[in-house]
Amino acid sequence: MSVDSKTVKKIASLARIAMTDAEVEAMVPEFNGILGWVEQLGEVDVTGVEPMTAVIPNSLRLREDVVTDGNIRDHVLANAPAAEHGFFGVPKVIE
Amino acid sequence: MTESTYRIQGATGEWEVVIGLEVHAQVTSNAKLFSGAATAFGAEPNAQVSLVDAAMPGMLPVPNKECIRQAVRTGMAIGAQINRWSRFDRKNYFYADLPQGYQISQLYHPLVGEGAVEISLDEKNPDAQTKTIGIERIHVEQDAGKLMHDQHPTMSYVDLNRSGVALMEIVSRPDMRSPAEAGAYLKKLRTILRYVGSCDGNMEEGSMRADVNVSVRKPGDEFGTRTETKNVNSVRYVMAAIEHEANRQVDVLESGGTIVQETRLYDPDRNETRSMRSKEDAHDYRYFPDPDLLPLELDDAFLDECKASLPELPDAKRKRYETELGLSAYNAAVLTAEAETARWFEGLLAECAKAQGKPEAEVAKAAANWLLSELYGALNRLGKTIDDSPVSQAAGAELIALVADGTISGTIAKQVFEIMLETGEPAGKIVEERGLKQTSDTGAIDAAIAKVLADNADKVEQYKGGKEALFGFFVGQTMKAMQGKGNPQLVNAQLKKALSE
Amino acid sequence: MTDLTDLGVADIRNGVRAGTFSAREVATAFNANVAEAKALNAFLIDTPEHALAAADAIDAKRAAGEELPIMAGVPIGMKDLFCTVGVEARAASEILNGFKPTYESTVSQKLWDAGCGMLGKLNMDQFAMGSSNETSAFGNVISPWRRNDGGNAPLAPGGSSGGSSAAISARLCPAATGTDTGGSIRQPAAFTGISGIKPTYGRCSRWGVIAFASSLDQAGPMARDVRDCAIMLEAMSGFDPKDSTSLDLPVPNWEAGLSSNLKGKRVGIPKEYRMDGMNAEIAAIWDKGAEWLRDAGAEIVEVSLPHTRYALPAYYIIAPAEASSNLARYDGVRYGQRNLPDGAGLQDMYAATRAAGFGPEVKRRIMIGTYVLSAGFYDAYYTQAQKVRALIARDFAQVWEHCDVLLAPTAPSAAFGLGENSDDPIAMYLNDVFAVPASLAGLPAMSVPGGLDSQGLPLGLQIIGKPLDEQGVLNAGLAIEERAGFTARPGKWW
Incomplete structure (x- = not known):
């Protein structure tokens, strides 16, 4: 599969990374190089193989339903670029 | 199983609505x-x-x-x-x-x-x-x-x-x-x-x-393209949003357009749905x-x-109320529609059975009727939910038992319940202190009847002349004369006897 | 008096316990080395006061007659991927500029509890994506090693834990934390002539460690020798209920279990690792490693891991896919850098922030990861890669029927010059060709120095073990270490 600049643009938009046209053009051959290389995986016969879920046998533990956290608003907001009145601030969103 | 007959009448015929x-x-x-x-x-x-x-x-x-x-x-x-x-x-x-x-x-x-x-x-x-x-x-x-x-x-x-x-x-x-x-x-x-x-x-x-x-379709056709209206937060709005959206889709299709699979938003103030274009590229x-x-x-x-911690579920409970307790389908449905109501009713039922020394099945109807008419009426007036009912299940059961054993009549019971709501006192005490017990003394009843019949000789004539509807009038007058305390069955019986003489 | 900075973890701890020197003296000596090694750019942030405070606490404990913990008085370097309270944690990326965690990673907390202090935060490849430390937003780390050709060309310390490897080999710290997603502990250790172990996935908690690829990331120790690695691994390991993938198992006393007697052990040589065009010096050191292990009593057997060649491409689907999602949280809303162009809306702010904040390699991997997960491609890439991963793990499981540990080279070459591989991403990725299979299977694996190549640069040997058998890995490493007699160290030029 070969990707073009339109696809790279679409992926950049999905990934929320602004890219200039020049950056997009530069990435197209890189992208194709890497994808062409990983596509050799298609050769492997995986009939009847389940995708890996846990590398080391282990089961998901469940915690008890107890409130053990929260009430740390100062910590939560400590690093925020724009915190006001206990909220995080973002550019106005029109829904 | 019932087939829905709900259809939208379009210019090109009927449309069926498909909802998930x-x-x-x-x-x-x-x-x-x-x-x-x-x-x-x-x-x-x-x-x-x-x-x-x-x-x-x-x-x-x-x-x-x-x-x-x-x-x-x-x-x-x-x-x-x-x-x-x-x-x-x-x-x-x-x-x-x-x-x-x-x-x-x-x-x-x-x-x-x-x-x-x-x-x-x-x-x-x-x-x-x-x-x-x-x-x-x-x-x-x-x-x-x-x-x-x-x-x-x-x-x-x-x-x-x-x-x-x-x-x-x-x-x-x-x-x-x-x-x-x-x-x-x-x-x-x-x-x-x-x-x-x-x-x-x-x-x-x-x-x-x-x-x-x-989505909408002509009956029998394949499913049409659907839209998804997000985050509708009441039963009424869900119904309104469906009605609006189905009609919108019919209008679009009948004017030659196509339905776009998209996310929409319901605006209850305007009763319309509109496209949420902001979410479109995020699919x-x-x-x-x-x-x-x-x-x-x-x-x-x-x-x-x-599994073990699951309660009896509404459908099973409703059927049990019908078959084991002998309640009407309607009463059973109303009592089981909310978990709180059913829980309260079952508490009342247990108290009634205890107070009257009878199996629950024998006291269920009276308990259900009292809850759905008297208690519900009071809660509605007071703007309260059943969980903060001012009358406890035991107090309700005591009142119901007084009716069941003939101590008071249903009419008096309503008065007693009002007093209970006002004072919080138990039914027995109210009946005792205010002398509301029902009279089964035929002497007193006969005396009251005699006075009523004497005072209304003209009506007695009419009754005897065939106007039997007046019987209710005599019952009412007799009960009134006895301040409501006459045993209704006895009043009826004695009146019949007196009027046939 | 010996130079305290020549001492490793065990010697420092033993000396502090015995009162031969104070923890403060040790911290002071290493702080001085850190301060004068700016040319290496190994440390992003120096925290001499942290090291001194921890040292003073240990000295006070000793004065009070208390028992001293297993790393008492050992100052360490902390890879910038670990969150530590109040000290900027940036994963060597601009996007986390100014981010000061209000929380302490489980692993760093365990190290403080074990008696360590922090000399500073170590440079690394940005978000641990890289094999040369050249993707750091804050400049390359320069390896203290130089080729013996007199050319003084700056060399890569390996990556992603390149600050850690450079700092240890230059005697700026006796040990440091590393993290290994696809070789990021082992390859830099090999490049700089030190030891490092990636434990079984789940041994060390990932809580508070900035994530790259969750199903692969494992913290581990880097130090001068095997014993020091064993001690530090014990300090770092242990069950953490805050990490759902943490293993609820007791932590062995690996140091006490160290033994270089390999009688009755079988060492597998995976034939698929002997690739076409293999560097002759790498092949030679590998053979030598096998001889040393035979000398230690082990039987050497050839084994097969048939899916080896697919490990790297599988890794370069799985790791970027996970990273594309793990790094979505860097959006300029709650921490780090925010770029808000005039009139920008929310989504524009995201795109501008991420464009300015992430380096080119990080962007490349996020893009690849986004692509392989996108509609229509998920099964062909991601599901296929996870199936191949299952086959790679199965290969290893089958090999354990024939041997106890595997011996392989750590990296396909000695350290390369800065800039030599940076134009071709795939050439750079190939550096981890021997390291990645064990990562995909979650196995413990370590690198120990084997010797120097003809240019005077260190070469590493890798031992891969069964799940949870860190002891077997450490013991085979010790057997090599004793026989290799690796004492070379870079001459001080900085």
């Missing part, structure tokens, strides 16, 4: 799905947020057992397949209310598989028109935070208190064919969730909201298994506990 609902129900739990922060409603902004909920670097999710348990119990309550092996997946998209940049949900391997909910379309006669709505799946996922747009001229504010709260997404099959069916389904689902205790069903606080999938969610979490595997002990 995705209900998001907040799981009742103390702490969030993957963090130990509290879930209570109405806290200060960002007060109920852990570092995990704020997606700080290096933070990891650990699932809350109770949330899993409640989703499993809900699945069991709708007879669904419970998947012993399920997984959490990440749904990736960027939005300010989604700190991780992904929502942890379950796409590929949900916790609960197929089940069904039976709905009744006639409230007066719940067995007459029923329909089974298929449930495709129930999965567990994180709720998002909340954005506020009106606090600042150029900024929106983000509150993450809801971020990470556990939701069950209950996905129905496209089995509904009218707004009424969708409304009945939503109400029934709410009833089941509240019985199970897995969700408080409080739509005003956002504990339950629905994404409404609607590639790149789901994949969350590598921070292992597969969720449930063992027998866990499932057995879930």
